[in-house]
Amino acid sequence: MAGRAEQAAGTQRLNNLLACVQLARGLGLIRTGRHTDAYHALRRMFDPTDPAFHESERYHALAPLVEAARNACLDDDVRPIVADMARLAVATQAPTLLVHLGYAEAVLAADEDAEPLYRAALARDLTRWPWHRARLELAYGSWLRRQRRMTESRIPLRAAHTTLELIGADTWAQQAAIELRAAGERPTTAAPALHDVLSPQELQVARLAATGLSNREIGERPYLSPRTIGSILYRMFPKLNITSRGQLAARLGRDAVTD
Template sequence: MTAVYGLGRRARSPQGTGTEPVEAPRAARTAADAGALTVRLIDAADRARLAGLPDRARELLARAGHETAADAVRGAAQLVIGQLALQDGPAADAREVLLLAAELLGAVDGRRALAARLAAMEAAWATGDAAACREALDHAREQPEPDQRLAAFRAGMSSVMDGRLDRGRHQLREAATAAGAAGTPDGPEALLRAGGAALVAGDLVAACRANSRALAVARARGPRILVAQALERLAYGELRAGRHARARAHAEDGLRTALGTGQRNLAAHHHAILALVASVEGSRAAVAEHASAAESVAAPHGLAQAATLSQWARARADLAHGRLPEAAARLGPLVCAGPRRGHFAVRMLAVPCFVEAAARTGQEDAARAAVAEFARWAAQGADPQAPAQLARCRALLTGPEACEPLFTTALAHHDQHTGDFERGRTQLLYGTWLRRQRRPGEARGRLRDALVSFERGGAHGWAAQTRAELRATGDAGQDRPHGELALLTPQQLRIARCVAEGATNREVALRLSVSPRTVDHHLRNVFAALGVRSRVELSRWLDRAEKTTAHP
């Protein structure tokens, strides 16, 4: 996403292909002629890159012979090389090339040098190296900048990298001011920069507005590579706002566009977003497919942000299907202290999922440590959903006396923001707690609200989990088993399905919030009712019975 922060001189025709004739006559050329040809080839390479033709851009750079040219020419070539590497290559390598470009350009072309520094910051961001981001920003401040919004962006990002998010948010909001408003003549680069600033500041409304405007401008005027970048920023903003169907639509479009323009690193981010959407919509196969695709690029190219997002998606899918130990195991290294900690801009977003899994699997100490850090982060206004999530996390870690007021507080915070999915998760956990407190009537009310939230938000896997909880409360409104499945009570059927998936009695107890002794008791009755003698036989019986019920 280099061009998001790019300030270099735009090619004369951003829609160009870079294939315009650049060859000089075959007659002998002077040194000046050779130098002019080198410059033209580098400019043509940049036009090809902007047009989404990276192979053509590399071919033109190879013909340019820039290695022995003056610093300004070599710097321009290194800037294009670094931007190509940022689109498809190890991000750490791209950062070093871009820093070299900035050094070569520093004394002769301040604006391109600044563009190289900001692109180096973006490369460092992709790798999750906050110190490298700060280094690039510190050097960028050496270049004077008359654009106040750009200056505010640089200052705000520097504050964020220093751990002063509360201060950085104000500066980043200044950078995003008026971006995306009708009549504002910003180009796509400035709009994407404003959208990125708003995302970091937690202003999701401004972020979606600026990124949507950037998409419209990039489609209308180019350059082509910015279309996929705008779609990625917009999809991520919609995801953060809880509008998962919109996020999926933008990410699917962005994935096609990124692959078509040779931006594999950006495609990995789109795959990660699609994995997160699938973890809400309930398709474990889609989660695995997109997460694997993201990780296949993220691992060799050092894309820590895409890797963290994909692991979060896998863990959230585990949660949706009651696989609590697996979710806690995936997220623990990402959100807790240690060398495998996740990307600095993502890990706090995954803390509520970790706390839910850890608190319900006996890992209270790790969950409390994560909540303490999450509370400090939430206090800085980093995400509109954070106050509700914090109250929910605390409810999971407190005694019965304080639990209910915390759930009530969480729901009050949810009422102030959009996002059916997070509200549904709080209602589901609250209803489950009420059921365990032997208050089934109150539990049914909360669980029905959760079901509506999940169905409205397209969270099918979570809706299925909620329906199962409702059946456990004796809700007569839930569908009863048909055919051979009617031999089992709703609770027995829930346990049988978990066992058929390979869960142990203890894992089933964790999923259903009951004791292992209760699971053992119900499972013995299931075996007796069905005349089966093993878990394998139970799995086969259940598979046959459900197929018969689905296709009588």
């Protein structure tokens, strides 16, 4: 798919598209364990002479770049990039860059410097970045385990495993499960409570949809348009780890549907 997108761009310098292609390619390679290839794919986004370079899209690639570099033993190669991005962050204060930089600096830090950096990165408001927060918790929990602080390591590892399973990031969820077992705990896969996952409006729409009502019929009750109902359902499915309306009733349970 990435290759087809590049072909569609042709010889045009569509930097934004080409940067997004490299980000998707890099994440796909990380997911399959090809960390060296992932690193070189993502590194293109940070090279001003490369067609895939983009001033702001590269912010989204910094944490995956460092993740790939760490697994490919390319720490020394990636450090100058992180230093450049740190200088840029001082000038721009771009939230996405600051979030990714927090991960990068913590992961690359020496053991004696790492913990305050992890804590500072996790202290940010990461509500908009659940996948990023989970990967940060996974990295921190793994670091704690390597320091033989087993009991402490289980707290961020549990949180990471729960979130990663919920959003379907299976490769990272498996890593969290492996780390939890190494820390002496078998992870559970119990589904979180609905009120912890869905907003009141989402829960109301889910219950109505589970009874078989159409988007138009649902919209007549909370006075929302069918388009809005469709959008709410689209956002809701990943939260519930389902892919269709037909799975709603089973996921909510009979009591939730008939309330």
